[in-house]
Amino acid sequence: MIDRRSVLTGGAAAAASLASPALAADPKVLRYVPQANLANPDPIWTTATIATLHGYMVWDTLFGIDESLVGRPQMLAGSETSTDGLTWKMTLRDGLLWHDNQPVLSKDCIPSIQRWGKRDGFGQRLMSLTAEMKVIDDKTFQIRLTRPFPQMAYALGANGCFIMPERIAKTDAFTQISEYIGSGPFKFLKDEWISGASAAYAKNDKYVPRQESPSYWSGGKVVNFDRVEWKIMPDPATAAEALQSGEVDWWENPLIDLLPMLKTAPGVKLEVLDPLGALGVVGVNHTQPPFDNPKLLQAILVAINQHDYMDAVLGDQQSLGQTAGFFIDGSPMASDVDMNKINGKRNLPLAKKMVAESGYKGEPIVLMSPSDQAQLSAMAQVTDAFYKSIGLNSKYTSMDWGTLVSRRASHAPSDKGGWNSFCTTWGGLQVSNPGGNFPLRGNGNGGWFGWPTDPKMEALRDKWFDTPDLAGQQTVCRDMQRLAFQNLPFFPTGQWFTPTGHRDDLTGFVKAGVMLFWGVKRV
Incomplete structure (x- = not known):
């Protein structure tokens, strides 16, 4: 297990000493620190959560x-x-x-x-x-x-x-x-968008909300701010100071290690707004060596340790996490089938033996890591250490999240601009059932990044769609999880719930799978 402190940015641990008196806030402007840079504002083209968040504002x-x-x-x-x-x-x-x-x-x-x-x-x-x-x-x-x-x-x-x-x-x-015209409650101010620095949205004064209370992604989308400004702050210490001083109103994804300090910071409140949390994922490219080798994937399974990932991501906040399978816990489709294969006793010597027997030729493994997302960087460092521990030639490759999102779409060999592995999280809602569980698909190039081909998985998914009753659907999901542990479209690394941090004069948050900007108001 790696020392999780090595994955933190140097200034984060000192953030507790940076707090300043709160600044006077413009009541008509909401200032927000998103989880990552908005590099690709097309929520259909990319599955990046930041683009989905942007999508619900504009469309x-x-x-x-x-x-x-x-x-x-x-x-x-x-x-x-x-x-x-x-x-x-x-x-x-x-x-x-x-x-x-x-x-x-x-x-x-x-x-x-x-x-x-x-x-x-x-x-x-x-x-x-x-x-x-x-x-x-x-x-x-x-x-x-x-x-x-x-x-x-x-x-x-x-x-x-x-x-x-x-x-x-x-x-x-x-x-x-390349055009971002919608009918949603906010207008995207494209001329003010500076990738890597900021994005801005104006209230759509002509939007007519439904006359219903908001609930998840339904109901009345009432906007209480004239303007929302996204400020990209990759350094957690900088974001923590900005939240405490009142320079920003809302920080989507505080570094876990800073939660104890933020809990006691004057004027700051922490809340979990996503009811299903997130599923950690190690993605692998099934179309390129060495992860086109099923025997090598099974070698990884016998030793990969979800607790290592949760330790790196959550530290002493372990109450925010738990082990997980291929469907998020809290969903009716979650199952305990074959869970011992990933949360049972780990066997590193066996994994090394299986790697040697798999025919692995020592090919370099390009492991992409986002430098501007602390949780994912921590996961990538765990993965890098783990790969090396079982005899894989891991090449840790750091880049910003926007670059990673673009590069993971490449089908080229890893030495020609492609990739072999990366870490990410999926919102719990998306992996709560077979219909939305994109990383579980087995439809090759039509599927999620990594592109596994598994006709049996696709047939089970079809069967789930055709099954009318919940009990029958749950049976299908058990079969899907059993098959997933055989063919390993990806590796689940645990489920966790990350609190968001905001100034305590904000209220009216709508709980959903991504942060929403309607309903929020300043009191």
């Missing part, structure tokens, strides 16, 4: 799930389903305008669903069952299916199916958009 969705994870109409006035479940008729609600003051129309919705459907797990399933999508009139469109899809409202409401103007939505799903 809106047809449905939105509530705190019970049930899909509710959001941009829609309502929907009708035929008795055979094959035809869905959807009607937009009144008052929807794009940020350029043009009306939101049915013709915008169809290409938006189609673009999202090429990248998202639920979306891919929906597209495979869709016979036709057509405009009925400016406010009404229809989706005709070949088989029933009872998860329609959840799919369109839980997984970032952001509705964009037709001209933007027609962009190829594997090409980044």
Whole structure:
């Protein structure tokens, strides 16, 4: 096990001595420190959480799930389903305008669903069952299916199916958009965006909230600030000082080691806002040596230690974490099947023996690590030490998160700009069921970064979609977890709940899978 203190930035431990008297805050401006740089503001092109957070500010969705994870109409006035479940008729609600003051129309919705459907797990399933999508009139469109899809409202409401103007939505799903016009509660101020430094959003004065209380991603999105400013602060000590002094109002992802100090800091409050937390992940590239070798993946499994990762990420705040399988704990789909394979006794000598027997030829393993995300950097350092301990030629490669996100999309060999491994986290909601669990997919190049091909996993996923009752779905998920421990699309490294930190004059936070900026107000 590595010394977790070695993964912390040098100034972080001294942050407790930096506190200054709170600055007078502009009550109309909310100043926020996000978890990472906004390098790619297209939430369809990338799965980066920071882009999803940006997406919910700028765009809106047809449905939105509530705190019970049930899909509710959001941009829609309502929907009708035929008795055979094959035809869905959807009607937009009144008052929807794009940020350029043009009306939101049915013709915008169809290409938006189609673009999202090429990248998202639920979306891919929906597209495979869709016979036709057509405009009925400016406010009404229809989706005709070949088989029933009872998860329609959840799919369109839980997984970032952001509705964009037709001209933007027609962009190829594997090409980044360059225009960020939405109909959501905030306007993205593109001219003020400086990647690596800042981003800014203005209240959309023409946005008409639903007349309902906010719940997760559904309900009334009431904005109480004229402007939201994102300030990129990769150094945790700098962010901690800014929060304590009142230079910023909200720090999304405080360094775990600073939590005891922040708990006692005047004017600061800590809250857990994500009900399902996050799943730690070690991703591997199944299309390139050496991780195209199933025997090598099994060698890793017998010795990888989730407690090492939780120690590096959580330190003495272990109450915020627990071991985890391929579906997040707290979800009805979570299972204990074969969990002894990852949380049972670890066997380092056996792992080294299995590496030697696997045919591994000593190929360099490019392990990407984000220099500007402390948790992920800590995970990467654990992974680097672990790989080396079992005889793998790990090459720890540091870069900022934006660069990592771009590089992980490359299919090139690792010595030509590609990669072999990286660490990340997935929001608990996304890995709570087979429909949204993108890293569990076995659909090759159509799937998540690492691109494993596993027809049996895809068949089980199809079976889950076709199973109408919860007990049957849970049985399928047990089979999926059993298969995942055999073929190892990724390595889960634990589940943890990271508190967010904010000034204590802020209230009204909406609990959801990402930080939300409606409902928040200054008292």
